[in-house]
Amino acid sequence: MPHLLIVEDDELLRDGLSAQLSHAGHTVTSASDGAQAQSLLESTRFDAVILDLGLPVIDGFTVLRWIRQRLAALPVLILTARDGVEDRVQGLNAGADDYLTKPFNMNELLARLQAMLRRSRLPAFAGTLEVQSSAAHRLRLDPRLPMAWLDDEAMELTHREWSLLTLLVSNMGQVVSRDDVLGVWQSAPAEGAGGSNALEVYVHRIRRKLQDSGLSIRNVRGLGYMLETSGT
Numbered sequence: 001m002p003h004l005l006i007v008e009d010d011e012l013l014r015d016g017l018s019a020q021l022s023h024a025g026h027t028v029t030s031a032s033d034g035a036q037a038q039s040l041l042e043s044t045r046f047d048a049v050i051l052d053l054g055l056p057v058i059d060g061f062t063v064l065r066w067i068r069q070r071l072a073a074l075p076v077l078i079l080t081a082r083d084g085v086e087d088r089v090q091g092l093n094a095g096a097d098d099y100l101t102k103p104f105n106m107n108e109l110l111a112r113l114q115a116m117l118r119r120s121r122l123p124a125f126a127g128t129l130e131v132q133s134s135a136a137h138r139l140r141l142d143p144r145l146p147m148a149w150l151d152d153e154a155m156e157l158t159h160r161e162w163s164l165l166t167l168l169v170s171n172m173g174q175v176v177s178r179d180d181v182l183g184v185w186q187s188a189p190a191e192g193a194g195g196s197n198a199l200e201v202y203v204h205r206i207r208r209k210l211q212d213s214g215l216s217i218r219n220v221r222g223l224g225y226m227l228e229t230s231g232t
Ligand code: CA
Pocket: 008, 009, 010, 052, 053, 054, 055
C-alpha cells in the first residue's frame, strides 16, 4: 500500500485529501507546514508527496528543492493556485514530477497520482531501481551508490555484489552474460576474489541475501545469469 505525504496548510483541504486518499487505499500522513514535512521525510519512507507551494514556516519551493537534494527519486506532485503559471513552471524546473491547479477534481488527482507511482516503479526511472517479486517483496537499488534495500531493510553488499545486482535488476527477466558482469567489474574496486571463476562466488552470495525474497538468480547454461521472480 503506497504511503503518501500530504503537505497542505489549508486544514479543510488537507483533511478532505487525507480522507479521500485513505479511502482510495493509500496510507496517508499529513503535514501543515514545510518544517513539519521535512522532519517527517527525514524519519519516514514515503512513496509520493503531494505538496502545496504556499506553505508557512518553510515554503513549498524550499521543501521541493530539499527533497530533490536528498530523495532524488521520490515522486512529488505540486498543488498551485489557478493563476500561478510562474509557480508551475518554477515548480517543474525545481524537480516536481507533476502539478495540479486548485481547485482540482479529486478523480484527476487520483489518476495523476497513480500514473506518478507507476512511473516511479519502472526500472531506471530518475534514480532508484526497483523490482517487485511475486511474493510482494520489493528490492530497491541506488544505481550510483552501493546501496540496496530489500523491502525497507538495507542490504549488506560489497561494491561488486551491488554492481552485479544492479546489472541483474536493470535486466530483470533477461540474461546477463559473464562478459557483461566482468566488464562492469573492471571499474569496481578489487575485493580479493578476482578472476572470472569468482563470479559464481558472488552469485552465490547474492542468492543467499535474496533468500525468501521471492526473487532468484537463474543460471542459464552457457549464457549467463538471469534475475526472475521465483516460481516462474
Ligand atoms: Ca497554501
